[in-house]
Amino acid sequence: MNLSQTILGVDFENPTVLASGIMGITASSWRYCVQNGAGAITTKSLWPVEHQGNRNPTIIATENWTLNAVGVPDAGPEKAKAEIGDFMKTHEVPLIANIIGLSADEFASIAAVIATLKPDFVEVNISTPTFLKLRGKLFAEDGNEAGAILKAVKKEIGSIPMFAKLTPNVTNIGEIAKACIDAGADGITAINTAGPGMAIDLRSRMPILAAHKGGLSGPALKPIAVRCVAEIYEATGGKVPIIGTGGVYTGEDALEMMLAGASLVGIGTAIWQRGIDVFSKVCDEIQMWCTNEGVDNVSDMIGGMHKELLKRGVKGTGMKHA
Amino acid sequence: MPISLQSTLPRTYRIKQIEQDTENVRSYTFDGSLGSKPGQFVMVWLPGVDEVPMSVAFDDGATTKITFFAVGDMTIELAKCKVGDLVGLRGPFGTCYEWKPGQHIALVAGGYGAAPMYFIARSTVEHGCTLEVIVGARDKHNLLYLEEFEKLRHVSLHIATDDGSAGYKGYNTEVLEKLLSSCIPEKSKKKKECSPVDQIFACGPEPMLLAVRDIAAAHGIPSQLSMSRYMKCGFGLCGNCVVDPLGIRLCVEGSVVHNDVSQKIEEFGKYKRDELGKKKSFGN
Numbered sequence: 001m002n003l004s005q006t007i008l009g010v011d012f013e014n015p016t017v018l019a020s021g022i023m024g025i026t027a028s029s030w031r032y033c034v035q036n037g038a039g040a041i042t043t044k045s046l047w048p049v050e051h052q053g054n055r056n057p058t059i060i061a062t063e064n065w066t067l068n069a070v071g072v073p074d075a076g077p078e079k080a081k082a083e084i085g086d087f088m089k090t091h092e093v094p095l096i097a098n099i100i101g102l103s104a105d106e107f108a109s110i111a112a113v114i115a116t117l118k119p120d121f122v123e124v125n126i127s128t129p130t131f132l133k134l135r136g137k138l139f140a141e142d143g144n145e146a147g148a149i150l151k152a153v154k155k156e157i158g159s160i161p162m163f164a165k166l167t168p169n170v171t172n173i174g175e176i177a178k179a180c181i182d183a184g185a186d187g188i189t190a191i192n193t194a195g196p197g198m199a200i201d202l203r204s205r206m207p208i209l210a211a212h213k214g215g216l217s218g219p220a221l222k223p224i225a226v227r228c229v230a231e232i233y234e235a236t237g238g239k240v241p242i243i244g245t246g247g248v249y250t251g252e253d254a255l256e257m258m259l260a261g262a263s264l265v266g267i268g269t270a271i272w273q274r275g276i277d278v279f280s281k282v283c284d285e286i287q288m289w290c291t292n293e294g295v296d297n298v299s300d301m302i303g304g305m306h307k308e309l310l311k312r313g314v315k316g317t318g319m320k321h322a
Numbered sequence: 323m324p325i326s327l328q329s330t331l332p333r334t335y336r337i338k339q340i341e342q343d344t345e346n347v348r349s350y351t352f353d354g355s356l357g358s359k360p361g362q363f364v365m366v367w368l369p370g371v372d373e374v375p376m377s378v379a380f381d382d383g384a385t386t387k388i389t390f391f392a393v394g395d396m397t398i399e400l401a402k403c404k405v406g407d408l409v410g411l412r413g414p415f416g417t418c419y420e421w422k423p424g425q426h427i428a429l430v431a432g433g434y435g436a437a438p439m440y441f442i443a444r445s446t447v448e449h450g451c452t453l454e455v456i457v458g459a460r461d462k463h464n465l466l467y468l469e470e471f472e473k474l475r476h477v478s479l480h481i482a483t484d485d486g487s488a489g490y491k492g493y494n495t496e497v498l499e500k501l502l503s504s505c506i507p508e509k510s511k512k513k514k515e516c517s518p519v520d521q522i523f524a525c526g527p528e529p530m531l532l533a534v535r536d537i538a539a540a541h542g543i544p545s546q547l548s549m550s551r552y553m554k555c556g557f558g559l560c561g562n563c564v565v566d567p568l569g570i571r572l573c574v575e576g577s578v579v580h581n582d583v584s585q586k587i588e589e590f591g592k593y594k595r596d597e598l599g600k601k602k603s604f605g606n
Contacts, residue, residue, distance in 0.1 A: 023561035023571075025599040032569025044561075050598065056373035057365070059555035060412075061330040070560060075598040203334040204408045206369040272330075272557050276574075 001290045002297045003039075003283060007241045007263055008161040008186055010094050010120045014039035015254065015286070015298055016279045019245050019268035020098040020123060020165070021045065021070070023276075027086035030095070037280025040093050040264065043084065045100035045125045048109040050076040055210040060199060061218065066269045067197050069214030072100060072130045077113045084117045094120035096163070096243075102134060104152035111156035122157050123243075124150060124185075127167035127192035129215040140167045140192075143179030154184035163243060165189040166228070173228045174235025187241040189266065190228045193217045194246075217269045222247025226260045230305065230317050233261025238303045249274060251285020258301040329356060330557050332367045332410035338385065340405055343466050347434055348401055349389040350409065355381050358414035360442040361525075361548060361578040364388070365556045367410030368403075372396035375553040375573075377525065378414065379437035380444070386411060389437030389466070415556040417578040419546050421446055425520040428454040430498055430534050432526020436466035438548065439525050443474055452476040454501060454519060458494025458526070462487040495533040498522070502541045519543060528604055532591035535584050545581040551594050562597065565589055 003014040018024060018033045018041040030041040053073030060067050074080075080097075087095055097119035101107040107124065114122060126139035126146050139145045146164060154162055164180035166173060168191040177188050193215025199208045207213075225246025232242055244262025248254050249270040257265050270278045286298060295301065309317070335352040342348055356364060358378040366388060367373035374396050380387040392401035403409065419442050421427060427446060431439035436457050443453055453476060459465045461483050471479050481489025482497050490497050502518070518541075524534040525548040538545035551563035551572045558574040565572060566589045575583070584590060593601045 022559050023564070025561040025595070026564055026566065026569065028566045028569035029561050029564040029571075030569070031567075032564070035569075053597065055371075056554055057332060057367055057410075059557075059560055060332065061555075061557070066559075068555075068559075070554065073598050075600040079598075079600060199331065201332065201334050201369065201410060203336075204369040204410070208332055208367075208410070210372065269559065272559050276558070276571075 001287050001295065003286065005263065005299045008121070010161070012039050012094060012264065014283045015258070015264050016282050017096065017243055017264050017266045018042055018279075019266035020125065021068075022268035022271060027083045030087050031090075031092070032276065033279065034092050036277040037283055038093060039279070040096060040120070042096040042123060042266070043080070043098050045072050045074060045098045045128065046080045046110055046114065047072070047074045047076060047100055048106050048113070050074065057208055057210055060208055061272065063273070064218065065197070065216055065220040066218040066272070067195070067199060067209060067214035067216055068193065069129070069196070069209045069211035071133070071211060072128055077110065080114065081117060084114075084119065088117060096121040096123050098123040098125050098165070099153070100125040100128065104148050107149050108152040108156050111153040115157045115160060119160065121161045121163055121187070122153065123163040123165050123189055124153050125165050125192075127165050129193060129196045129213070132196065133211065138167050138169070140164070140176060141170055143176050146176060147179050147183035150180055150183040150185050161186040163187040163189045165192055166232070167192050168194045168224050168228050174231040177232040178235050181236055181240055187243065188232050188236070189243040189245060190232055191221075191225050191246050194221055194224055217246065219247050219249060222253060226256055229257060229260040229262050233303055233306060234316050238306065248282070249278070251282045251289055254282050254286055255289060255301055258298070259304040261303045261306065263299070263302050328414055328557070329412045332365065332373070332412040334369065334408040334410045335386070337403055337405050337407050337409060343389060344464055346392050347389060347466060348392065349379060349387055349437070350403070351385050351387045352409065352411065353385060354411070355383050355386055356411060356414050357381065357383070358386065359418035360445045361418040361438060362414035362416050363556075363577060364411050364413035364415065365553070366400070367412070368396060368400050369408065369410060371399045373410070375415075375550070375556060377438035377548065378441060380441045389434055391434050413556060415573050416576055419523055419578055421449065421451060421521060423449040424451060426452045426454075428456065428498060428501065428519040428522045430494055430522065430524040430526065430530070431455070431457045432494060432530040433459055433464065434466055435525035435548070439523070440467045440470050442523060443471060443477060447474050447476055454478050454480065456480040456482065456494045456497045456501070458482040458530070459484075461485045493530070493533070495530055495537060498534065499537050502537065502543070521546065524548070528591055535581065535590070538581060539585065545584070546578050547584055549577050549579055549584070549590070552597050562595070562599065
């Protein structure tokens with residue numbers, strides 16, 4: 001059974017991707033994920049200048065959810081060049097460089113630096129909840145704002161495929177995805193953390209996160225991510241690759257994400273409970289399921305739910321069909 | 323999916339007891355246990371201020387004790403707490419020390435590394451181990467947990483101070499080297515008198531750990547060392563405590579590392595990363 005695919009000209013040995021924001025701080029940590037089966041890695045968000053994060057507590061969790069308000073800390077372009085440059089010397093799996101800024105100019109500035117390092121994809125973070133602290137809203141809430149950022153980035157990165165990372169916190173994520181594609185995005189990463197959420201310590205009556213609120217990830221996020229990926233797939237006619245991210249813990253979770261329309265599957269929070277080798281575990285589980293079900297290529301699963309609905313004469317996943 | 327026994331969500335506990343160990347070192351005992359094992363750490367949260375990792379100084383299944391040096395913004399604020407004040411704890415995180423019953427173990431403690439070493443000493447002695455405990459500090463005023471170590475059975479206590487105000491004048495690692503050299507069977511006339519240690523455990527500043535690692539390797543004795551790096555989550559997600567070139571996380575694959583691992587950590591004793599991931603040399 002074949003786990004490999006070629007997406008936008010880039011070869012992937014398996015569909016698992018280290019999601020941005022998790023473990024992605026050094027070339028060594030990326031290689032550690034690759035040794036444990038990751039099919040591709042995504043860097044933490046890279047800023048055009050050094051950016052301070054929040055004080056601790058920044059990451060708290062229960063078995064059902066994780067809240068994080070790390071605040072997107074980054075040491076700036078010099079460190080990005082050193083770490084990406086180091087990783088690209090061996091370049092065992094595709095590298096997705098995730099970039100961030102507070103304006104189209106800032107995004108363009110870091111995009112220009114990153115383009116020289118020749119990452120396989122550039123992922124544009126227009127959806128971190130940290131934007132709520134820094135500018136009151138997310139770029140990804142508004143198709144026009146998102147489009148302006150993406151156009152500015154595309155100008156700098158030329159032929160490197162560009163993915164827009166979207167927030168679930170919108171009424172119609174399909175429309176936002178379409179606006180991103182119209183602005184030059186080659187693919188969509190969905191979704192960023194939801195919420196934000198909050199947790200309060202009873203005795204001290206204080207919010208636990210130093211930033212008070214934080215993005216929600218973990219198992220509770222998966223059904224929202226699956227729905228968002230399905231809507232993006234429908235809105236874009238199944239024509240653009242989607243990196244489906246959010247609450248993927250097992251091979252079955254990954255396959256469900258692919259049936260919704262994902263070509264690649266992001267894994268992040270699951271590293272905590274399933275261990276750093278969650279990537280190889282998920283691959284093994286995909287192999288086993290597909291072998292048992294007679295699926296020869298994992299890519300045959302992409303958009304499978306939409307094809308099934310169509311076969312049954314149901315057009316789309318709109319709730320009116322329920 | 324297995325449900326983790328560790329707590330990844332902080333819960334506040336009341337301070338039950340406070341000890342002022344030295345001018346800047348305090349110990350707090352909390353009414354509650356997280357089930358920490360020797361060598362593990364907890365994230366200590368002062369609501370409205372910050373949260374930092376600290377080695378567990380003791381956990382008897384009912385209470386948890388931490389010993390800290392009031393040196394940074396958070397610990398200076400923490401030092402102002404009174405009995406009954408609320409402090410958040412989550413954990414325990416990381417690996418713990420491992421031993422076999424009856425082993426002869428050298429414990430090397432530098433500065434406030436004496437606190438977690440006392441937890442290890444208590445636990446190993448209960449398992450019939452015998453110990454060479456080597457406590458080191460700048461001067462006699464900064465020596466910690468001496469009385470507690472002295473009260474333990476089967477402990478031979480060695481003291482070293484940089485200024486010679488108590489015990490051996492010099493580093494505790496020099497005492498370790500002397501101890502091990504005196505134990506080389508070939509050099510001993512009466513082999514029965516020689517009792518080389520089975521393992522060496524160490525907790526303290528990184529230059530001291532590096533010296534212990536190299537001494538242990540030179541004598542062919544297994545070592546376990548408590549390393550520390552900047553930590554955020556404590557459970558393996560944020561990636562802030564990864565070490566080069568292995569990429570392992572000291573909050574999960576450490577913070578107690580065995581000699582085979584510590585030998586492969588090339589940044590050991592050279593640099594660590596700050597909260598932004600930038601390299602900072604030791605000594606800066």
